Amino acid sequence: MPEPLTFxxxxxxxxxxxxxxxxxxxxxxxxxxxxxxxxLVGPLMRESGNEPLLHQPxxxxxxxxxxxxxxxxxxxxxxxxxxxxxxTTAAARTFHWVRAxxxxxxxxxxxxxxRAYFREGRDIADPAEIAALAAxxxxxxxxxxxxxxxxxxxxxxxxxxxxxxxxxxxxxxxxLVDGEPFWGADRLDMLEAWxxxxxx
Amino acid sequence: MPEPLTFxxxxxxxxxxxxxxxxxxxxxxxxxxxxxxxxLVGPLMRESGNEPLLHQPxxxxxxxxxxxxxxxxxxxxxxxxxxxxxxTTAAARTFHWVRAxxxxxxxxxxxxxxRAYFREGRDIADPAEIAALAAxxxxxxxxxxxxxxxxxxxxxxxxxxxxxxxxxxxxxxxxLVDGEPFWGADRLDMLEAWxxxxxx
Numbered sequence: 001m002p003e004p005l006t007f008x009x010x011x012x013x014x015x016x017x018x019x020x021x022x023x024x025x026x027x028x029x030x031x032x033x034x035x036x037x038x039x040l041v042g043p044l045m046r047e048s049g050n051e052p053l054l055h056q057p058x059x060x061x062x063x064x065x066x067x068x069x070x071x072x073x074x075x076x077x078x079x080x081x082x083x084x085x086x087x088t089t090a091a092a093r094t095f096h097w098v099r100a101x102x103x104x105x106x107x108x109x110x111x112x113x114x115r116a117y118f119r120e121g122r123d124i125a126d127p128a129e130i131a132a133l134a135a136x137x138x139x140x141x142x143x144x145x146x147x148x149x150x151x152x153x154x155x156x157x158x159x160x161x162x163x164x165x166x167x168x169x170x171x172x173x174x175x176l177v178d179g180e181p182f183w184g185a186d187r188l189d190m191l192e193a194w195x196x197x198x199x200x
Numbered sequence: 201m202p203e204p205l206t207f208x209x210x211x212x213x214x215x216x217x218x219x220x221x222x223x224x225x226x227x228x229x230x231x232x233x234x235x236x237x238x239x240l241v242g243p244l245m246r247e248s249g250n251e252p253l254l255h256q257p258x259x260x261x262x263x264x265x266x267x268x269x270x271x272x273x274x275x276x277x278x279x280x281x282x283x284x285x286x287x288t289t290a291a292a293r294t295f296h297w298v299r300a301x302x303x304x305x306x307x308x309x310x311x312x313x314x315r316a317y318f319r320e321g322r323d324i325a326d327p328a329e330i331a332a333l334a335a336x337x338x339x340x341x342x343x344x345x346x347x348x349x350x351x352x353x354x355x356x357x358x359x360x361x362x363x364x365x366x367x368x369x370x371x372x373x374x375x376l377v378d379g380e381p382f383w384g385a386d387r388l389d390m391l392e393a394w395x396x397x398x399x400x
Contacts, residue, residue, distance in 0.1 A: 048257055058244060058365070058368060073393075184386070
């Protein structure tokens with residue numbers, strides 16, 4: 001049985017959303033599963049000396065255009081929310097709590113958060129919004145609210161960011177295929193070629 | 201007659217080399233020509249607040265690996281030279297002088313510089329090396345040496361960097377297709393899709 005792919009993402013990243021919508025299908029075509037790993041990419045980007053993309057002169061204008069073009073290319077009806085980037089601590093902690101309940105509930109929750117943010121512009125920084133979203137998937141909203149403040153899940157997210165640092169994550173989406181790293185939604189086609197050919 | 205593509209590159213950029221080896225063929229498949237524009241990307245990257253890639257923690261290790269993988273994918277026998285990045289002022293000034301003599305000599309010169317640097321590890325910062333390279337293509341090496349110091353070509357290169365800034369260049373390779381910008385060698389397939397479909 002081949003190893004699952006490891007998929008690092010941050011809920012505020014539009015390219016992570018594109019990858020989230022594509023990665024399961026790509027993996028399935030090669031009889032692979034996907035380990036989803038929500039992180040906060042901010043600390044890792046700051047360590048690389050990078051500001052958020054849209055805050056950078058020159059790059060900001062390019063990425064604003066590119067994000068819209070990439071959404072259209074992949075048939076995703078979304079846009080950059082008014083508040084961008086957004087703090088994803090509550091969403092990521094909740095993700096790891098849902099993840100402890102199984103792979104499929106976690107993927108469904110992750111896609112629901114991405115879509116709420118990029119399709120509907122909902123404020124995913126707000127724990128109440130995360131609890132309401134989780135409730136639509138059958139989770140107990142009061143339990144979710146408690147999770148967003150629980151030291152156990154706070155510390156679990158810190159561990160996940162540390163694991164990402166050890167895996168060399170310098171931005172998201174970042175996918176490991178048998179130890180080979182692919183950074184960026186625009187590398188998913190190359191990643192699939194890597195899966196097909198077993199590397200080169 | 202459709203507009204030529206505009207291809208911005210810097211001779212020290214490995215991803216620019218990949219694009220340089222592919223862009224003419226991609227354009228030709230869509231009955232387009234290519235305007236090659238050598239620039240110094242350093243000032244534009246600093247304006248975006250970015251250090252050279254390999255100097256950035258986390259990103260450096262990723263890109264070292266990625267560059268080798270991309271060279272192999274595209275069948276380019278090259279490696280990162282010991283001195284990297286390198287100052288490309290002499291090479292870029294000479295490029296614009298050769299460019300004034302025609303499109304094809306300029307492309308041949310550009311490919312010769314990229315290959316000398318990435319295949320043979322030659323010191324393309326050295327005007328004497330640039331003159332020797334140009335001589336193999338039939339240019340007068342003494343004239344080239346003079347060009348590398350000539351205020352006319354110094355000022356021409358400054359103008360080219362300014363034009364790049366106005367075109368929104370935030371990194372290289374950067375290609376404009378009818379005003380639509382594509383940044384990165386990993387966007388050439390998307391660029392070709394754009395040419396095929398006339399945008400989306």
